Amino acid sequence: MEPATPPVDQWPKVQLVVEPTLRCPTQELSGRAFSPTIDAVLAANGRQFVHIELPNGFGGELFELVFLPNSRGAFDVRALGRKAVDYGPPFKHVLSDLRGVITVNTLDWRESEPIHMRLDLHYYDTESSRPWSTELSSQATPRREE
Numbered sequence: 001m002e003p004a005t006p007p008v009d010q011w012p013k014v015q016l017v018v019e020p021t022l023r024c025p026t027q028e029l030s031g032r033a034f035s036p037t038i039d040a041v042l043a044a045n046g047r048q049f050v051h052i053e054l055p056n057g058f059g060g061e062l063f064e065l066v067f068l069p070n071s072r073g074a075f076d077v078r079a080l081g082r083k084a085v086d087y088g089p090p091f092k093h094v095l096s097d098l099r100g101v102i103t104v105n106t107l108d109w110r111e112s113e114p115i116h117m118r119l120d121l122h123y124y125d126t127e128s129s130r131p132w133s134t135e136l137s138s139q140a141t142p143r144r145e146e
Contacts, residue, residue, distance in 0.1 A: 011078035
């Protein structure tokens with residue numbers, strides 16, 4: 001009953017901004033009482049991922065971002081958002097009309113050096129007709145995929 005994960009090339013594309021001076025020493029989450037979990041991953045196939053979990057006490061939102069090199073030598077970012085709930089199936093569903101901006105300080109990720117990021121995402125929850133948004137400033141230290 002959980003939604004299948006579509007192929008990465010079908011995930012919505014979000015705008016990418018590289019701002020080398022960006023520094024986010026602590027997690028700052030607009031309008032949230034619970035701390036997010038952010039995990040940056042260097043995949044074996046060379047892709048770079050960020051997994052974000054934003055709990056709200058009854059579930060929360062889950063976002064996956066993938067940074068893909070494009071034919072112009074730059075990167076595209078694709079994002080998949082899900083809403084997780086702890087009451088009755090389905091326990092997760094895909095967020096629709098996901099769009100926004102991801103700002104990072106670098107695309108040259110190294111295992112020992114944190115990346116700094118700012119997210120500004122807008123989307124619709126399938127259980128609501130009103131738009132939602134998430135703003136997050138944080139950092140994560142990339143790790144190699146296991």
